[in-house]
Every structure is written in C-alpha cells, then in structure tokens.
Amino acid sequence: MNPPDISLIPLLFASIFTSNILLANFLGMCSFFSISKDMTSSNGLGMAVTFVLFITSGMNWVVYHMVLVPLGLEYLRYIIFIIVIASIVQITEMVIDRVSPKLYITLGIFLPLITVNCAILGVSLFLEIREYTFTQSMVYGLGSGLGWWLAIMLLSAIRKKVEKGPVPAPLKGPGITAITIGFMAMAFIGFGGMLPVQ
Amino acid sequence: MDFATVLVAPAALSAISAALAILISLTDKVVNNYGEVAIDINGGSRGLKVNGGANMLVTLAESGIFVPSACGGRGSCGECKVKVNSDVGPHLPTEIPYLTNEQLEENVRLSCQVKLKGDVEIEIPEYLFKIEQYEGVVERIRDLTHDIKEVYFRLTDGELDFKAGQYGQIEVPPYGKVKEPTQRAYSMSSVPSDTNHVEFLVRLVPGGIVTTYVHEHLQEGKKMKVIAPFGDFYVRDTEAQMICVAGGSGMAPFKSIFYDFVEHGTMDKRDIWYFFGARTKKDLFYLDELNELQEKYERFHFIPALSEPEESDNWDGATGLITEVLDEYLRNTISTETEKEGYLCGSPGMLDACMAVMRERDMAEEKIYFDKFA
Amino acid sequence: MKMTPEFQKAQANMQPGVITSDGFLGDETRPIVEIITADEERMAHLGIEFEDAAARMRELLDKGRKGLGEPITVDGNWVVKVDEARGFLASPFEDGIFRKVNAVVRKKQAPDEQLLVSELSLHLFEKYHFCQGKGSPFRLEPEKLKRVLDL
Numbered sequence: 087m088n089p090p091d092i093s094l095i096p097l098l099f100a101s102i103f104t105s106n107i108l109l110a111n112f113l114g115m116c117s118f119f120s121i122s123k124d125m126t127s128s129n130g131l132g133m134a135v136t137f138v139l140f141i142t143s144g145m146n147w148v149v150y151h152m153v154l155v156p157l158g159l160e161y162l163r164y165i166i167f168i169i170v171i172a173s174i175v176q177i178t179e180m181v182i183d184r185v186s187p188k189l190y191i192t193l194g195i196f197l198p199l200i201t202v203n204c205a206i207l208g209v210s211l212f213l214e215i216r217e218y219t220f221t222q223s224m225v226y227g228l229g230s231g232l233g234w235w236l237a238i239m240l241l242s243a244i245r246k247k248v249e250k251g252p253v254p255a256p257l258k259g260p261g262i263t264a265i266t267i268g269f270m271a272m273a274f275i276g277f278g279g280m281l282p283v284q
Numbered sequence: 285m286d287f288a289t290v291l292v293a294p295a296a297l298s299a300i301s302a303a304l305a306i307l308i309s310l311t312d313k314v315v316n317n318y319g320e321v322a323i324d325i326n327g328g329s330r331g332l333k334v335n336g337g338a339n340m341l342v343t344l345a346e347s348g349i350f351v352p353s354a355c356g357g358r359g360s361c362g363e364c365k366v367k368v369n370s371d372v373g374p375h376l377p378t379e380i381p382y383l384t385n386e387q388l389e390e391n392v393r394l395s396c397q398v399k400l401k402g403d404v405e406i407e408i409p410e411y412l413f414k415i416e417q418y419e420g421v422v423e424r425i426r427d428l429t430h431d432i433k434e435v436y437f438r439l440t441d442g443e444l445d446f447k448a449g450q451y452g453q454i455e456v457p458p459y460g461k462v463k464e465p466t467q468r469a470y471s472m473s474s475v476p477s478d479t480n481h482v483e484f485l486v487r488l489v490p491g492g493i494v495t496t497y498v499h500e501h502l503q504e505g506k507k508m509k510v511i512a513p514f515g516d517f518y519v520r521d522t523e524a525q526m527i528c529v530a531g532g533s534g535m536a537p538f539k540s541i542f543y544d545f546v547e548h549g550t551m552d553k554r555d556i557w558y559f560f561g562a563r564t565k566k567d568l569f570y571l572d573e574l575n576e577l578q579e580k581y582e583r584f585h586f587i588p589a590l591s592e593p594e595e596s597d598n599w600d601g602a603t604g605l606i607t608e609v610l611d612e613y614l615r616n617t618i619s620t621e622t623e624k625e626g627y628l629c630g631s632p633g634m635l636d637a638c639m640a641v642m643r644e645r646d647m648a649e650e651k652i653y654f655d656k657f658a
Numbered sequence: 659m660k661m662t663p664e665f666q667k668a669q670a671n672m673q674p675g676v677i678t679s680d681g682f683l684g685d686e687t688r689p690i691v692e693i694i695t696a697d698e699e700r701m702a703h704l705g706i707e708f709e710d711a712a713a714r715m716r717e718l719l720d721k722g723r724k725g726l727g728e729p730i731t732v733d734g735n736w737v738v739k740v741d742e743a744r745g746f747l748a749s750p751f752e753d754g755i756f757r758k759v760n761a762v763v764r765k766k767q768a769p770d771e772q773l774l775v776s777e778l779s780l781h782l783f784e785k786y787h788f789c790q791g792k793g794s795p796f797r798l799e800p801e802k803l804k805r806v807l808d809l
Binding site (some may be wrong): 096149153157158159166169170173176177180181183184186187188191192222267 | 293294297300301304305307308312315316373376377378384391399401489
Binding site (some may be wrong): 313345354355359360361362363378382460461462463465468469470487489490491492493495510531532561563591604605607630631632633634637657 | 671673674675676677678679680681689723724725726727728731740741742743744746748749752753754755757758760774795796
C-alpha cells in the first residue's frame with residue numbers, strides 16, 4: 087500500500103471544501119435535490135449521512151484490508167462495500183426511529199435510500215483507490231459527510247430565498263435548483279487546488 | 285482450477301454477511317427493547333406496568349382498556365384520542381389533521397400513533413374501564429324495514445353489563461375488497477338483563493363498510509367481535525316526564541330503555557312521551573310492540589309521525605316533520621306543571637332542531653340528554 | 659401534474675374497502691392526477707368554475723339539512739334529502755375527518771337525474787378538483803353538475 091502523504095487536518099478541510107463530494111465530485115445528488123426543500127429535514131439527513139459515511143469508511147477499510155486483500159478477494163469489493171453500507175443504514179434507521187420518530191417520518195423513503203446514495207459507495211471506493219491509511223479513511227469519511235451536510239444546508243437556505251423570487255414558471259422547482267447547484271459548484275471551484283486530497 | 289480458491293470468495297461473502305446480520309439483530313434487540321414502562325392513568329387512580337415498544341392503543345387494549353377506534357390503529361379515523369400529561373415528543377404529522385388547535389395545546393394525542401418508550405401519564409374517561417371485548421355469534425337476523433336490520437348476537441365468552449341507552453362497536457372482518465378489520469358504533473337495543481346477548485339495529489348506509497357487510501353478508505351463525513359499552517346516553521333516575529325523540533335506527537336505545545323499565549316495573553313511575561319520526565308507513569317498525577306498551581301502560585304515550593304518508597298508508601296518526609309534531613304536543617298536550625327531561629337519539633341535524641323546539645318550550649338545556657350520532 | 663407521494667398515498671386510500679366500501683375510484687385504474695386533469699379540462703370546456711359549483715352544492719346541502727332526513731324543496735327549484743350516519747370518515751389525503759353527511763340532490767322537474775353529494779366528496783372536489791372516478795356512486799360528473807345545479 088502506498089498512502090498519500092497528507093496529514094489529517096488538511097485532509098479534513100480538503101474533503102469538506104476543496105473536494106466537496108457533492109459539489110466537486112457530483113456524488114450523492116438525488117436526495118440532495120429532494121430533501122433540500124425543507125431545512126429541518128436537510129439538517130437531519132445531513133447528520134444521518136455524516137454518521138453513515140464515518141462508520142462505513144472505517145468499516146470498509148477494515149473489511150478490505152483485513153479480509154479481502156489477504157484472501158486475494160479484492161474483486162469482491164463492490165458487493166462487500168454495498169452489504170456493509172446497507173447494514174449500517176439499517177442500524178441508523180433503527181436508531182433514528184427510536185430517538186426521533188418525527189425525523190424518521192419526515193425523512194420517509196430517503197432514509198433507506200442513503201444505501202444507494204453514490205456518495206457513500208464513492209467514499210469507500212476512493213479510500214481504496216487512493217490507498218488511505220485507516221485514520222486517513224475515517225477522516226476522509228467524516229469530512230465528506232460534513233461537506234455533504236454543509237452543501238445540503240446551503241442549498242436549502244438558498245432555495246428558501248429563491249422560492250420567493252420571480253422565477254419563471256418553467257424553471258420553478260427542479261429547474262432553478264439545478265441552476266443553483268451549478269452556481270454553488272462553480273463557487274467551490276474557487277477552492278480548487280488549495281488543499282490536496284490525494 | 286483449485287476448488288478451495290473458488291470457495292473462498294463465497295465463504296468470505298457469507299461470513300461477512302452473517303457477521304453484519306448478527307450486528308443488526310443485536311442493535312434491534314437493544315434499540316427496540318424499551319423494557320418495562322409504567323402507565324399512570326387519571327392522576328394515579330390506576331396504574332399499569334407493560335412492555336414498551338408498541339403503540340399506546342394496542343398496549344392499552346392488551347391490558348383490557350379499549351380506547352375507541354374505528355380503523356384499528358391505522359391512523360385514519362381520529363377516534364383514539366387520549367390526553368397525555370408527560371412528554372412523548374412533538375405531535376407527529378400523522379396526528380395533526382385529526383386534532384383541533386385546543387386539543388393540540390392540551391397535548392391530546394392519537395394513541396395509535398404514540399409509541400411507548402418510557403413511563404407516561406395519561407388521562408382517559410372513566411367509562412372506558414368498563415369496556416370489554418366479546419365474541420358475538422349471530423343468533424337471529426331479520427329485516428325491520430327495507431334498510432334496517434335487527435341483529436341479535438349471542439356472546440360466547442362473557443357477560444355484558446351496560447346501562448340501557450349505551451352503544452357498542454362491532455368489528456367486521458376483512459371481506460370482499462375490504463382488507464382490514466373495521467369497527468363502527470351502534471346503539472344497543474337489547475335489555476341489559478339479557479347479559480349473554482346483545483342486539484343492534486343496523487341501517488344500511490350507502491358505501492358503508494360495516495353496514496354493507498351486515499346487510500349483504502351476515503347470516504346466522506357468523507361471528508363478529510363486539511366491544512362495549514360506550515357512551516353516556518342513559519335514563520336519569522328522576523320522576524320528571526321523559527320526552528323522547530328518535531328516527532330510523534335511533535329507536536335502538538329506546539327499545540332497550542323501555543323494556544328495561546318494563547322488567548323493573550318502573551313504567552308507571554313517570555310520564556313518557558315517545559315521538560318517532562319517519563317518512564311513510566313502510567319506514568316505521570315495532571308498531572305492534574309499541575302500541576302494545578301504550579295500551580298496557582297508562583303513562584306511556586307513543587306518537588309516530590309521518591312527514592309524507594302515502595295514500596295507501598291510510599294514515600290517521602300525526603303528520604308533519606317530527607319537530608312540528610313535538611312542538612304541537614309540547615304546547616297543547618303535555619303537562620307544563622311537571623318537570624321534563626329530553627332524550628334524543630338521531631343525527632346532529634335532527635338533534636339540533638329538536639333541542640331548539642324543546643328550549644323554546646321552556647325545557648332546561650341541562651335536562652336534555654342526547655346520543656349524537658357522532 | 660406528477661404523482662407526488664401525497665397523491666400516491668391518497669390513491670391507495672381511495673381503493674374500495676379502505677375508507678368506504680366502494681372506494682372513490684369507481685371502475686377507473688388511472689392515476690388520480692390524470693382523472694383530475696381530465697375533469698379540470700371538462701369543467702373549463704363547460705365554463706364552470708370549481709368554486710361556483712362547490713358553493714352551490716354547499717348551499718343546497720345546508721338548506722337541505724332542514725328536512726331532517728326527509729326530502730325538502732330548496733329555493734323552489736331543487737329537491738334535497740340530507741342524511742347523516744354516525745361516525746366520521748377520514749379524507750384519503752389524510753387532511754382531516756368529515757361527518758358522514760350524504761345529500762341526494764335533484765331538480766324538481768327532473769326526478770330521474772340525481773346527484774349524490776357528501777361532505778367528504780365536496781371537500782375533495784373543492785380542494786383537489788377531484789370529481790371521483792367514473793363508476794363511483796359519488797362521482798360529480800361535470801356535465802351532470804351543469805345540468806342539475808343550473809350552472
């Protein structure tokens with residue numbers, strides 16, 4: 087293994103800002119679009135995604151390096167990562183239902199949909215491609231989660247304001263949202279190159 | 285190709301999946317295990333210790349306390365309201381459409397939507413404690429009019445104790461296109477002394493889930509769940525004159541009340557005026573029975589009123605809307621010297637109209653009792 | 659119009675046996691948004707506003723109540739019979755519960771054409787422009803509304 091020489095704090099900031107998983111890599115879009123309508127649910131979903139990303143990046147690193155590589159089963163990584171992600175989401179769902187049934191009902195279908203949120207699988211695959219160490223993986227996972235959470239909060243705040251403005255009828259809803267995301271992505275390009283992530 | 289190499293992959297996959305499944309199962313045990321919770325009812329007058337985790341409606345029902353519910357806990361009827369005095373979290377979006385602003389402020393909740401996760405304090409009306417569930421087998425079913433059936437159940441697993449005038453809920457099992465059990469309320473028309481039986485008068489309502497079942501599918505020998513007794517419509521034990529008004533299936537509680545009087549020998553204790561409104565003669569029923577009571581008991585007066593009698597009816601009784609007939613009797617026939625109590629059973633429209641007439645004829649509002657079909 | 663989760667839930671609740679015995683869709687299997695769009699077009703074609711039709715029906719319902727369950731002549735032109743059954747019906751859109759008030763409305767001179775209106779069907783008509791599926795006994799057919807309500 088040949089891990090990149092990046093210390094943890096710059097890596098954290100890089101994963102939140104310069105390589106924001108949503109705005110730079112365009113992963114994790116579908117719930118980004120739909121849940122950002124409401125700020126409280128966006129907050130809740132952001133928390134859930136961060137939690138899932140943090141745990142799965144750690145677990146997937148362990149499973150990959152402790153089980154798959156020694157047994158020469160790297161080719162199974164896609165299916166194994168998905169199984170791990172699905173299990174963690176299942177557990178997260180049960181915990182949220184217990185702790186906050188209101189959030190559980192508000193998130194509705196989007197809570198189990200975290201399983202197929204490509205940002206989650208994306209992070210697990212990145213840590214394997216970029217050959218991160220265990221701590222680097224956990225930090226990258228945490229940072230990506232926080233970056234996703236930040237992006238969805240920003241978008242829901244902007245949407246709330248834009249909603250009240252004079253949007254032409256054909257662009258209302260998904261149209262203007264897509265344009266807004268484009269602008270946000272362009273803004274985040276400004277961070278580009280400041281901190282390396284690999 | 286080495287057999288072992290081929291097997292390593294599926295083995296690793298299974299091992300990892302199994303480990304994760306165990307992890308999920310353990311989390312489930314921990315997260316969904318709420319342990320024992322205490323339910324404090326009505327300021328400590330009663331208490332329950334139950335296993336947490338299920339919703340309040342189901343938990344209370346399992347402990348023998350039946351909060352009214354028409355939809356069986358699916359969150360679509362709004363009847364299972366309970367006042368909760370401890371904090372069980374904010375109102376869920378599934379509860380809000382069924383609660384008024386006042387109820388929201390008082391933390392009235394839909395008990396089928398509140399999960400028991402810890403100790404709670406609740407308030408429920410005292411009469412709910414007498415309510416029990418019974419299995420009823422249809423002993424007799426017959427037509428009274430073209431749209432009212434009389435259904436007589438034998439209760440196989442207990443004795444029913446109720447006050448004449450109260451109502452019960454019958455539950456229809458899934459049938460035809462109806463996939464879930466559904467409950468509806470009907471006044472009980474049998475006498476309380478007949479503790480092993482209960483009778484209901486069921487009028488066919490267009491599109492009604494339970495009334496359609498009763499009219500099209502129910503036969504002798506079939507079983508239905510009966511939950512009773514409910515309601516606070518019953519006779520007050522005074523010597524005041526009883527002015528009773530009913531229409532259609534509103535006859536049910538009065539049948540129970542009058543025959544209960546007969547059994548206890550109290551038919552001569554006070555003056556009873558029973559007004560029954562219908563449209564034509566074919567909408568009337570129990571005419572013979574009621575006329576018989578009138579002949580036997582001097583102080584019992586039965587006044588059926590038809591609003592649009594047909595030629596062929598040869599009707600020589602009172603005609604007009606029941607409110608008009610009631611008004612006429614209150615003005616001209618019924619004594620104004622003795623106190624009067626009003627007993628009404630029917631739709632809100634009919635009740636409001638009759639109450640207006642009674643109030644105008646100087647009857648005290650507190651002395652007018654009613655079973656609002658609500 | 660898209661079938662949002664709200665409408666999908668309503669469609670499921672409108673099936674026979676969930677809230678009422680016959681359901682609200684009659685013989686139709688189309689998604690309710692299609693039924694609504696089609697009926698909105700018909701109403702526009704006939705020149706009737708949903709609010710006006712709803713207001714007329716509500717007026718007939720309120721005045722018909724005075725009959726206390728028997729048919730009564732309203733405004734000289736209509737015969738209305740308003741019945742009420744015990745209990746409440748939940749709206750399929752889970753936005754409230756309604757008394758089981760059913761009205762049979764017909765023009766005095768046309769006893770064969772009857773319109774069945776309930777508090778719930780009126781709410782669905784007014785708020786969602788939902789006239790119910792063809793074949794439902796409580797369907798508020800736009801042409802029929804025009805004829806019976808004199809719009």
